Amino acid sequence: MVISTIKKLPQSGIHVTAEIQSTLFESYRTKALKHLGESVEIPGFRKGFAPENIITKHLGEMTVLEQMADFAINDAYPKIITEHKFDPIGHPKITITKIAKGNPLTFTLETATIPEIILPDYKKIATNVPRPEGIEVTEKDADDVIAEFLKSRAEKVEGEKEPKIPELTDDFVKTLGEFSDVIQFKEKIKENVRLEKIRTTEEKRRIEILDALIAQSTIELPEIIIEEEIRRLLERLKHDLSGLNITLEGYLKNLKKTEDDLKKEWRPEAEKRGKLELILGEIALKEKVAPSEEELSSEIQKIMKDDGGKKLDQSRVRLYLTQAMTNQKVVTFLESLGHSF
Secondary structure, eight states: OEEEEEEEETTTEEEEEEEEOHHHHHTTHHHHHHHHHTTSOOTTSOTTOSOHHHHHHHHOHHHHHHHHHHHHHHHHHHHHHHHHTOOEEEEEEEEEEEOOTTSOEEEEEEEEEOOOEEOOOHHHHHHHSOOOSOOOOOHHHHHHHHHHHHHHTOBOOTTOSSOBOOOOOHHHHHTTSSOSSHHHHHHHHHHHHHHHHHHHHHHHHHHHHHHHHHHHOEEOOOHHHHHHHHHHHHHHHHHHHHHTTOOHHHHHHHHTOOHHHHHHHHHHHHHHHHHHHHHHHHHHHHHTOOOOHHHHHHHHHHHHHSTTGGGSOHHHHHHHHHHHHHHHHHHHHHHHTTOOO
């Protein structure tokens, strides 16, 4: 049995105090031990085949209790939401206040509900953001790109100080692909430049529309949303650094900054991101925008087929993709208002 009480906080916040009775808490022991046994190497045993008492001895009772708590709280949270009838946003901040074998598990969690969102006339904003009537590509645009390309293909010639830049000839462009002559090559370059100009212009217009929406909307942003956005920024930084074999500690030491310094610097961006998520969600409701089940299922299957995706919880993948795809559809809808190239 789960016993919980709820208290409302400023900025649409919710504070929950909960207790999972000891019998229910202990019922998660077998599941926790099975999960831990499948993920830890224990000498003399294959993964997933070590006896429960050996797993407990190897990892320690507290590790087992913490895994039990993770499963128990994950199951209890939806029931708490249903009982107290609130609609949370973001990941809750969970604090375990008492955990011991044979005892109830007590914890608190803080989250936020969707605050009141007063939207501006978003259709008017999107329509009024300046739109280009056409994209022109001049001869100079194409020549500049070609000149840079030829420089990149320059080769060092023995006895000469400067690398030799190749001449733009029919024979040369034939070595680059299915081009019959220089004229055809130039036309392809012009088309690529045009497409890049369109992409850049679309991106600039998109940013202007979204910035205007944020500036003209009224939202009392819950602190938990800001914290969640900062957490995402930090996780993305760690991921990017790991690809370069750099630790966060080393990165911060080089910058002569602390993690708290970064979080303080990121706060304005986190507020902006948090507001935008809520704004796009509100527009989606008003315009009845959402991905179809076919679109959603297709994307879920793509992710779950990957090696990394096989380890993910499909319900969480669905939740993430639903929001991401809905947001993209709303942005596409806004961009389409009066938009032409």
